[in-house]
Amino acid sequence: MHPFDYARVSTVPEAIKSGSRESAKFVAGGTNLVDLMKATVEKPSHLVDINLLPMSAIEAVDGGIRIGALARMSDVAVHPLVVQRFPAISQALLASASPQLRNAASIGGNLMQRPRCPYFREVVWVPCNRRDPGSGCSAQEGENRRHAVLGGSEHCIATHASDFAVPVAALDGVLTLRGPDGERHVKAVDFHLLPGATPHIEHDLKHGELIVSLFLPDAAHAAHSSYLKVRDRSEYDFALASAAVGLDINSGVIRSSRIALGGVGTKPWRARFAEAALAGKAPTTDNFRAAAEAEMKSARGHGRNNFKIELAKRTLVRALGDLAGGAA
Amino acid sequence: MTLPPCYTPPDDDETPSDPSRRSFLIGSAVATVGVYVAPLFGAQDAAPPPMKSDPGPHATSVSLNVNGNVHELRVDPRTTLLDALREHLDLTGTKKGCDQGACGACTVLVDGRRVNSCLTLAVMHGGQKIVTIEGLAQGEHLHPVQAAFIRNDGFQCGYCTPGQICSAVALLHEGHTGSDEEIRTWMSGNICRCGAYTNIVAAIREADKNGGANAPV
Numbered sequence: 001m002h003p004f005d006y007a008r009v010s011t012v013p014e015a016i017k018s019g020s021r022e023s024a025k026f027v028a029g030g031t032n033l034v035d036l037m038k039a040t041v042e043k044p045s046h047l048v049d050i051n052l053l054p055m056s057a058i059e060a061v062d063g064g065i066r067i068g069a070l071a072r073m074s075d076v077a078v079h080p081l082v083v084q085r086f087p088a089i090s091q092a093l094l095a096s097a098s099p100q101l102r103n104a105a106s107i108g109g110n111l112m113q114r115p116r117c118p119y120f121r122e123v124v125w126v127p128c129n130r131r132d133p134g135s136g137c138s139a140q141e142g143e144n145r146r147h148a149v150l151g152g153s154e155h156c157i158a159t160h161a162s163d164f165a166v167p168v169a170a171l172d173g174v175l176t177l178r179g180p181d182g183e184r185h186v187k188a189v190d191f192h193l194l195p196g197a198t199p200h201i202e203h204d205l206k207h208g209e210l211i212v213s214l215f216l217p218d219a220a221h222a223a224h225s226s227y228l229k230v231r232d233r234s235e236y237d238f239a240l241a242s243a244a245v246g247l248d249i250n251s252g253v254i255r256s257s258r259i260a261l262g263g264v265g266t267k268p269w270r271a272r273f274a275e276a277a278l279a280g281k282a283p284t285t286d287n288f289r290a291a292a293e294a295e296m297k298s299a300r301g302h303g304r305n306n307f308k309i310e311l312a313k314r315t316l317v318r319a320l321g322d323l324a325g326g327a328a
Numbered sequence: 329m330t331l332p333p334c335y336t337p338p339d340d341d342e343t344p345s346d347p348s349r350r351s352f353l354i355g356s357a358v359a360t361v362g363v364y365v366a367p368l369f370g371a372q373d374a375a376p377p378p379m380k381s382d383p384g385p386h387a388t389s390v391s392l393n394v395n396g397n398v399h400e401l402r403v404d405p406r407t408t409l410l411d412a413l414r415e416h417l418d419l420t421g422t423k424k425g426c427d428q429g430a431c432g433a434c435t436v437l438v439d440g441r442r443v444n445s446c447l448t449l450a451v452m453h454g455g456q457k458i459v460t461i462e463g464l465a466q467g468e469h470l471h472p473v474q475a476a477f478i479r480n481d482g483f484q485c486g487y488c489t490p491g492q493i494c495s496a497v498a499l500l501h502e503g504h505t506g507s508d509e510e511i512r513t514w515m516s517g518n519i520c521r522c523g524a525y526t527n528i529v530a531a532i533r534e535a536d537k538n539g540g541a542n543a544p545v
Binding site for chain 2: 001003004005006008027029030031034035037038047049051074097098099100101103104235236
């Protein structure tokens with residue numbers, strides 16, 4: 001681990017000031033950052049501990065709920081407001097990591113987690129455009145079984161590993177960010193960026209800016225939502241493919257749907273084509289399959305991860321089928 | 329127990345505050361992290377506690393409450409909670425397995441919640457109550473989970489066991505004992521490479537019946 005100085009802050013303005021120093025990083029749970037610091041992938045010279053900031057509340061607000069960025073994954077997962085109004089969020093959190101990691105990890109940190117690509121972690125001799133811009137992408141022709149089939153570029157095909165971020169993208173979450181220039185709001189779907197030619201720029205968060213909270217808007221498709229995760233092991237593993245789905249079905253017709261895919265995209269993948277394909281349709285397996293086909297039309301495999309294209313379709317069809325069945 | 333002829337019993341009468349033996353063993357391996365250990369009680373009367381090594385230019389003070397004892401430390405901020413426990417407080421019951429948050433061997437309780445001590449820094453835990461495997465027994469009385477692990481043979485090599493037991497203690501408090509399946513799900517953050525899972529689940533079930541959820545920690 002590279003040396004750094006450590007500061008524990010107790011107010012947001014203090015955090016922003018401290019976090020604006022060159023090469024500063026915020027730390028909350030530390031489950032991803034400390035690990036990457038040990039691997040010398042992350043090398044902050046100032047570490048700003050934000051755990052004392054009053055940003056852990058989970059509360060009902062006008063039109064939805066607000067979750068403080070420091071709320072722990074385990075607490076959000078079982079909170080009645082989340083369980084009742086946004087079941088997909090609760091299910092995604094409980095399908096994440098391990099109980100120990102969920103106790104430590106904050107939801108803001110979860111959204112900020114770095115790629116789990118093995119080439120990203122390996123600092124010796126291995127090219128990686130995320131870690132070392134311009135060095136190349138080792139995954140394109142390498143061990144890419146777990147890599148993305150949606151949203152990749154010749155510069156990077158690392159999967160966004162978060163489960164939580166998937167229903168947040170599906171259910172129209174909005175982030176409140178605060179930084180040296182004040183406060184702003186960013187839709188969760190716009191927060192994470194496609195790698196394109198600049199895979200090292202992963203999100204729309206400026207240096208010194210903090211995620212303060214997440215707003216989730218109430219909706220019929222949010223209250224009737226679920227998360228299905230497919231992985232190699234039945235517990236404690238990253239998704240090979242996952243689907244967050246929300247359906248508002250009335251008189252046998254889908255009035256609105258919200259869909260996002262995980263484990264297959266370079267960012268939490270809001271499935272707008274699938275949603276469009278389901279609008280006004282009956283909730284049948286054939287229609288679900290057509291929606292999955294529409295979304296995965298642009299998918300591209302890289303050899304070992306080709307199987308994910310069909311896996312994602314089947315995961316989505318099953319998630320929609322299970323959810324629609326539950327509504328009947 | 330019959331010990332193999334080459335076995336040399338450890339020097340058990342050594343007190344944790346005497347760093348001589350462990351610092352000799354550890355010194356060469358961990359050159360970059362340092363600490364200044366001063367047990368809070370009686371510190372004024374005692375001779376200045378020895379410096380294990382230089383905590384470096386970024387040295388940070390932290391007050392760690394571990395198993396009810398408060399330790400005023402001055403550490404290199406790079407020191408993980410796991411390394412602070414093992415290398416600086418001589419609490420070597422907590423084990424370093426993968427050191428990446430993947431195996432659970434380093435599980436401890438922080439304010440009653442189980443966490444991986446390898447993925448967090450010691451300086452982040454000032455003022456919190458940390459309980460390690462060494463803090464579970466009440467005097468001579470083992471915690472019900474410890475007793476149940478022994479009775480059910482919930483281990484082979486024992487390396488993952490302190491983490492398994494700390495995790496199981498938290499699991500009982502959380503109330504995830506509805507079925508064997510639920511216990512397995514909520515123990516999934518603790519890997520056992522000997523494969524003692526069946527007996528671990530049996531031990532947790534038994535500890536639950538024996539009031540493990542209500543045992544003091």
